[in-house]
Amino acid sequence: MSFRLKAPFALFTSLAILLGTVLAVPAMANPNYPSAAEVAAAKRNVVDKQKMIERIENLIADLEDEVEVLNREASIKAEIFNVAQEEFEIIERKVKVLEKQAKAALAEADQAAEQLGQIASQMLRNGSGGTSLNLFLNPGEADDLLYQLGAQEKLAEQTELIYQKSLERQRLAKALTDELAAAEKELEAKADIAKKAFDEAQAAANAVEAKVAANKRQNRIFYNQLASLKDTAADLERQRAEGLAWERRQAAGTRVPEAPELYKVGPPNQDKVERVIAFARAQLGKPYILGARGPNAWDCSGLTMKAYEAAGTYIGTHSVSNQFINAMDKRQLVPLRDVEAGDLIFWSTSNDHLNRSYGSKYHIGIYIGGGLILDAPNPSKPVRIIPMNQRLGEMVPYAARPSA
Numbered sequence: 001m002s003f004r005l006k007a008p009f010a011l012f013t014s015l016a017i018l019l020g021t022v023l024a025v026p027a028m029a030n031p032n033y034p035s036a037a038e039v040a041a042a043k044r045n046v047v048d049k050q051k052m053i054e055r056i057e058n059l060i061a062d063l064e065d066e067v068e069v070l071n072r073e074a075s076i077k078a079e080i081f082n083v084a085q086e087e088f089e090i091i092e093r094k095v096k097v098l099e100k101q102a103k104a105a106l107a108e109a110d111q112a113a114e115q116l117g118q119i120a121s122q123m124l125r126n127g128s129g130g131t132s133l134n135l136f137l138n139p140g141e142a143d144d145l146l147y148q149l150g151a152q153e154k155l156a157e158q159t160e161l162i163y164q165k166s167l168e169r170q171r172l173a174k175a176l177t178d179e180l181a182a183a184e185k186e187l188e189a190k191a192d193i194a195k196k197a198f199d200e201a202q203a204a205a206n207a208v209e210a211k212v213a214a215n216k217r218q219n220r221i222f223y224n225q226l227a228s229l230k231d232t233a234a235d236l237e238r239q240r241a242e243g244l245a246w247e248r249r250q251a252a253g254t255r256v257p258e259a260p261e262l263y264k265v266g267p268p269n270q271d272k273v274e275r276v277i278a279f280a281r282a283q284l285g286k287p288y289i290l291g292a293r294g295p296n297a298w299d300c301s302g303l304t305m306k307a308y309e310a311a312g313t314y315i316g317t318h319s320v321s322n323q324f325i326n327a328m329d330k331r332q333l334v335p336l337r338d339v340e341a342g343d344l345i346f347w348s349t350s351n352d353h354l355n356r357s358y359g360s361k362y363h364i365g366i367y368i369g370g371g372l373i374l375d376a377p378n379p380s381k382p383v384r385i386i387p388m389n390q391r392l393g394e395m396v397p398y399a400a401r402p403s404a
Helices: 008-020 036-042 046-126 131-137 139-230 234-252 270-281 300-309 320-329
Strands: 333-335 344-348 361-369 372-375 384-387 398-400
Touching (some): 036 046, 036 139, 046 139, 046 234, 046 320, 046 361, 139 234, 270 300, 270 372, 300 361, 320 361, 320 398
Antiparallel strands (some): 344 361, 344 398, 361 372
16 A cells, blocks of 8 residues: 555654744745835825835734635645544554454464365275175174264264355455455545645645744834834834734624524533643643644644543544534534533534534634633644634534533
8 A cells, every 4th residue: 555644643743844844935025015215215204104004014914814814724624634534544443453353264264174174084084985884794893883873974964064164254254355455445545535635734734834934024024114113112013013913803703603502401510621621721832733632732623632531531533523523413512602611612614503514614622711712723823722702703603512
């Protein structure tokens, strides 16, 4: 087989190395960005200066928006990869089981064939055709000969039984080897799909990293230009720009999406919630890496899966979609307005929030109370805590409560 994801984290580690290395982007003049000469000229006129400040601040906001678009795309592709990886691992486990079963069945078939050979050889050595003649010529040995005849009949019956069992074992061995061959073929196909999904997700993650690095370089220029226009410091302008970005995100989020109650869900188990949140908090600051399941790096569904695993609760496989479906099947969904600490929050590209399809739900976080979410967001940011209303766009109006 040309490609097998036997050790996914080896791939994640190689990706970490790639992502850890910032792609070099040559500094190229962008005609939309103000030049040093334009900034200097704008300083001489109050109106022009204010217009230039607004222009630069808008450019900074545009750069941030561009990163968010790439982050969303990277999150979606990461979920597609996680689903493909999970499907691969399911078939891989099936292949391993079939390999053991086929090996055992072949060994049993060989053993049965060997028994048949030994019986046939013994019968040829002892002979069985002369029993009636011996009985006629030696009537005094009749009892012994009749006993032998009965034993031979019994032996024949046992031989037939062993023969039938041998055929049965051979048929089973063939069926298992055929099933194994089909599973191996399916595994190869799943491996190809997973590799393609991984490559696409990696490219999307790399694009985010490259864009973030380019934006940092460009923003340094913008902050210096703003500092020059306003006679302040570049670091103060950076802090102000970040504050304005936070305010834009606040303004963009209108309110928590509404949804009707589906059924009654019990209150959270506080002991589990405390263990989940304690585990998640211990991961703060660790990097996001595509497909990572810890302990040194995470993606969003890897973090939620392991956090609940630390509390002894299974919430589904390493997939946002699967974790939502698992909660839906267990009747653990609550309207987002009723969210409590420990609940899981989802984001989706689809408005059909209760669908069972894979791939539309692309991000997940843990609500930790106080209007805050803890998540492993995307390649541009580490594990963090953010206000819930900072990311209301595409938020699914149902949270999951695995601790109930």
